[in-house]
Amino acid sequence: MLVVDDEWAIAEVLEDVLGDDGYRVSxxxxxxxxxxxxxxxxxxxxxxxxxxxxxxxxxxxxxLALDERLRDIPVIMMSSLPEQTVRERCSGYVVFLRKPFLIGDVLLAIQKVLSPK
Structure with a gap:
């Protein structure tokens, strides 16, 4: 799993919590x-x-979409902006998380994306 966020505190918390939950995180x-x-x-x-x-x-x-090696990796988009605003400006993500979020919501979103269909 990859966390891409310029807010170091958020990235660090996600790395720690997801690592404790058994995910390999970069x-x-x-x-x-x-x-x-x-x-x-x-x-x-x-x-x-x-x-x-x-x-x-x-x-x-x-x-990511333009690179055939990366285009199939699902993306969870995170933002403090409303989802409608984000959706108007980009597409291609599978789940939206509004910041600030509860870690339980993050775990549920990850399970939703990674669980077999």
Whole structure:
């Protein structure tokens, strides 16, 4: 699993909690770094922040979709903006999490995405 978020506290908490829950987690603090980590780590899931420096969430989603090695990785988009606003500006994510979120909501979203259909 890959967490891409420029807010270090959020990334660190997600890394710790998800690691304690048995997930192997790597962290990137912008979209450019996230794409590099995705290529090297081959995550099953990406938790992606919407607003970041260097390469934001929408541009990262575009880059993931254009790369045949990465396009099938599901993405959970995270933002303090309302989902309607995010959805108007980008697509390609499978679940939206509004910040601030409860860790239980994060775990449920991950289970929803990763559980067999």
């Amino acid at each position: 962290v990137a603090n912008n979209g450019k770094e996230g794409i590099g980590r995705a290529l090297s780590d081959k995550p099953d899931l990406i938790l992606l922040d919407y607003m970041m420096p260097v390469l934001d969430g929408p541009k990262t989603l575009e880059a």
